Amino acid sequence: MNTNWTFGQKLTAGYAVMLLFVLLTSAVSIYALRGVVASKDRVITVNAQILLDTEKLHTRMEEMVTQVRGYIISPEERFTTNLRKSRDEFNAISARLRTKLVTEEGRHLLGAIDLKAAQYHQISDELIGLKRDQAQLPVIIRAFDDKLLPIRDQFNDSVESFTAFEERHLVEVKQAASEAASEAVTTVIVIASVTTLFAIFATILLTRTLGRQIGAAVGHVQSSSAELQAAASQQASGAKEQAGAMTEISTTISELVATSRQIAESAQRVAQIAEQTANSARSGEGTVDKGQDAIAGIRRQIDLVVNHMLDLGRKSQEIGAVLDVVSELAEQTNILAINATIEASGAGEAGKRFSVVAEEIRKLADRVANSTKGIRSQIEDVRGAVNTTVMATESGAKAVDAGARQFTDIAAAFKQIAGLVGTTTDAAREIELSTKQQATAAEQVRLAVTDVAQATQESETSSSQTLQTASQLAGLSMDLRRLIQPNTA
Amino acid sequence: MTSVTAQLSKTVLALQQEFDNSFAQAPRGDVARRESLLAIRMGGEPYAIRLAEIGGLHVDRRIVTMPTPVPQLLGVAGFRGQMAPVYDLASLCGYARAESTRWLVLLRAREPVALAFETFEMHLSVSPEQFVSTPGGATIKHVRDAVRCDDTVRPIVHLQAVLQDIQAQADSFIQQRKGQP
Numbered sequence: 256m257n258t259n260w261t262f263g264q265k266l267t268a269g270y271a272v273m274l275l276f277v278l279l280t281s282a283v284s285i286y287a288l289r290g291v292v293a294s295k296d297r298v299i300t301v302n303a304q305i306l307l308d309t310e311k312l313h314t315r316m317e318e319m320v321t322q323v324r325g326y327i328i329s330p331e332e333r334f335t336t337n338l339r340k341s342r343d344e345f346n347a348i349s350a351r352l353r354t355k356l357v358t359e360e361g362r363h364l365l366g367a368i369d370l371k372a373a374q375y376h377q378i379s380d381e382l383i384g385l386k387r388d389q390a391q392l393p394v395i396i397r398a399f400d401d402k403l404l405p406i407r408d409q410f411n412d413s414v415e416s417f418t419a420f421e422e423r424h425l426v427e428v429k430q431a432a433s434e435a436a437s438e439a440v441t442t443v444i445v446i447a448s449v450t451t452l453f454a455i456f457a458t459i460l461l462t463r464t465l466g467r468q469i470g471a472a473v474g475h476v477q478s479s480s481a482e483l484q485a486a487a488s489q490q491a492s493g494a495k496e497q498a499g500a501m502t503e504i505s506t507t508i509s510e511l512v513a514t515s516r517q518i519a520e521s522a523q524r525v526a527q528i529a530e531q532t533a534n535s536a537r538s539g540e541g542t543v544d545k546g547q548d549a550i551a552g553i554r555r556q557i558d559l560v561v562n563h564m565l566d567l568g569r570k571s572q573e574i575g576a577v578l579d580v581v582s583e584l585a586e587q588t589n590i591l592a593i594n595a596t597i598e599a600s601g602a603g604e605a606g607k608r609f610s611v612v613a614e615e616i617r618k619l620a621d622r623v624a625n626s627t628k629g630i631r632s633q634i635e636d637v638r639g640a641v642n643t644t645v646m647a648t649e650s651g652a653k654a655v656d657a658g659a660r661q662f663t664d665i666a667a668a669f670k671q672i673a674g675l676v677g678t679t680t681d682a683a684r685e686i687e688l689s690t691k692q693q694a695t696a697a698e699q700v701r702l703a704v705t706d707v708a709q710a711t712q713e714s715e716t717s718s719s720q721t722l723q724t725a726s727q728l729a730g731l732s733m734d735l736r737r738l739i740q741p742n743t744a
Numbered sequence: 745m746t747s748v749t750a751q752l753s754k755t756v757l758a759l760q761q762e763f764d765n766s767f768a769q770a771p772r773g774d775v776a777r778r779e780s781l782l783a784i785r786m787g788g789e790p791y792a793i794r795l796a797e798i799g800g801l802h803v804d805r806r807i808v809t810m811p812t813p814v815p816q817l818l819g820v821a822g823f824r825g826q827m828a829p830v831y832d833l834a835s836l837c838g839y840a841r842a843e844s845t846r847w848l849v850l851l852r853a854r855e856p857v858a859l860a861f862e863t864f865e866m867h868l869s870v871s872p873e874q875f876v877s878t879p880g881g882a883t884i885k886h887v888r889d890a891v892r893c894d895d896t897v898r899p900i901v902h903l904q905a906v907l908q909d910i911q912a913q914a915d916s917f918i919q920q921r922k923g924q925p
Contacts, residue, residue, distance in 0.1 A: 586803070589867070590801050590803060592867075593782070593795070593801045593867055594801055596795065597798060597799060597800060600795075600796065614869075615763060615766045615767065618763075619759060619763045622759050622762070623759065626755050626759065629755075630752060630755075
């Protein structure tokens with residue numbers, strides 16, 4: 256049996272099978288009883304009626320014999336009328352009897368009866384004719400004894416044979432009906448036995464299954480009761496601890512309320528300071544704008560300085576070119592002076608004076624060359640200084656640009672600071688408002704915690720009641736297990 | 745800039761005054777004893793040549809190269825309407841041939857001969873006390889003595905000896921040409 260079925264389903268299934276067997280038994284019983292009743296009815300209504308009609312045929316035959324005899328004795332018309340009436344009744348009974356016969360032998364025997372009856376009718380009509388013709392009485396009596404009486408005896412023999420046959424047939428039919436009834440009784444007994452065995456089996460199975468399942472359920476109930484007891488105990492102890500914790504929480508929340516008020520005051524001060532900072536940031540932003548303008552002026556001045564320095568460099572190059580010319584002239588003068596000295600050395604006493612002049616010119620050329628070298632060195636120094644100055648100025652310009660960018664960044668930073676300070680102010684005000692709300696909420700929480708502490712005490716009481724109820728439930732489950740399993744301790 | 749201009753003006757004035765003073769003062773007594781030399785550089789080394797041995801100093805003269813079996817002969821150059829062969833002084837003195845010979849001296853000789861060298865540094869007017877012997881012996885050809893000037897000892901190249909060397913090489917070459925069939 257499926258263990259997933261509920262008790263109701265299992266009981267319903269068992270009773271349904273039982274009901275099916277009962278219905279089957281009832282149907283078989285009704286069928287068998289109806290067969291037996293039909294057999295008995297047939298025995299009573301057909302076979303017994305056949306025997307009764309046979310007896311009526313015999314009676315009508317005796318009436319016809321009496322009418323024929325009365326007419327012979329006293330030829331009155333009422334005898335012939337009665338004779339026709341008896342003959343008609345005989346024929347009607349014979350016809351009805353023929354319809355009820357189911358065996359060939361019965362029909363054959365009934366035919367023999369009809370044949371003898373027809374012969375009798377013929378002979379009786381002949382005797383009536385003789386009487387009506389006023390024949391001699393002895394002739395009539397002899398004809399009566401010789402013809403009519405033997406036919407009547409033969410008729411009686413046929414009737415007896417038919418009656419004996421029908422009586423045998425009646426006995427056979429009765430026996431068949433009895434056998435059918437006996438078979439029905441046997442069938443009903445078998446089905447009833449099967450139903451009984453199934454009922455016993457179903458009872459044992461249901462008892463075991465339900466006992467096992469209920470036992471398991473009771474076991475679960477027992478274990479659950481034990482767990483419930485333990486849980487109730489823990490809950491009770493936990494409720495005690497919770498009550499203590501709630502007291503601590505209430506104290507802490509009171510401190511939290513005080514702290515929140517202090518935070519609200521601090522946030523208010525922060526908002527005031529942030530407002531002052533915002534003003535300072537706006538002032539600093541204006542100062543930075545002025546500084547940016549000053550740096551732009553410096554940048555323009557530096558550009559002018561660079562241009563002047565580059566111009567100075569170009570002038571120095573021009574001076575260098577002039578110096579090259581001077582140097583070339585000095586060199587050529589020197590060569591010329593040397594050659595003049597050489598020429599003077601071959602010119603005698605006059606050449607000596609010229610040699611002195613040439614020597615002085617050569618010295619002057621040497622000095623000019625040396626001075627040119629010095630000036631070139633100084634010009635190179637100037638050009639180097641100019642280049643250094645230009646580079647330094649360009650570096651300064653770059654530094655100024657960097658400073659300008661930094662001032663731009665500073666201005667942006669000041670704007671950002673102003674914005675952030677505004678945000679900070681708003682945030683501080685929100686913090687102030689939120690902290691006040693937090694203090695109010697904390698007060699509400701403190702009240703709620705007080706309620707919770709009270710509820711915890713009630714929960715502790717309820718846990719004790721739960722523990723008691725769990726103990727009772729454990730006892731009840733033990734009793735229930737004893738009911739299902741008596742051997743359980 | 746103002747200080748530079750002032751310094752230049754001061755230099756020009758000093759030069760002018762010194763030049764004028766040289767003619768205002770009496771000639772020095774040792775002028776006759778002093779000898780003029782030219783400070784040159786040859787093979788990267790400082791040397792000196794006597795002014796009395798040259799007929800002229802020239803610079804940046806065009807030297808026309810010409811095919812010659814003499815490796816020291818650079819070519820010919822024009823000096824006041826006459827052609828003169830130009831020899832490399834460094835290679836004649838035993839150095840490798842100079843790559844750049846900008847300066848030329850025309851020798852005082854019957855036939856015009858020019859010698860080329862790398863650098864002319866300055867004119868030297870030395871007293872006899874400044875002449876010294878050659879440091880480390882005469883390892884360079886045509887060098888016999890030296891002159892000390894400004895803590896530098898400059899060997900003196902004797903150009904007449906160089907000229908004789910050139911003449912000897914030319915005579916030898918002529919003899920070789922005459923000896924050839």
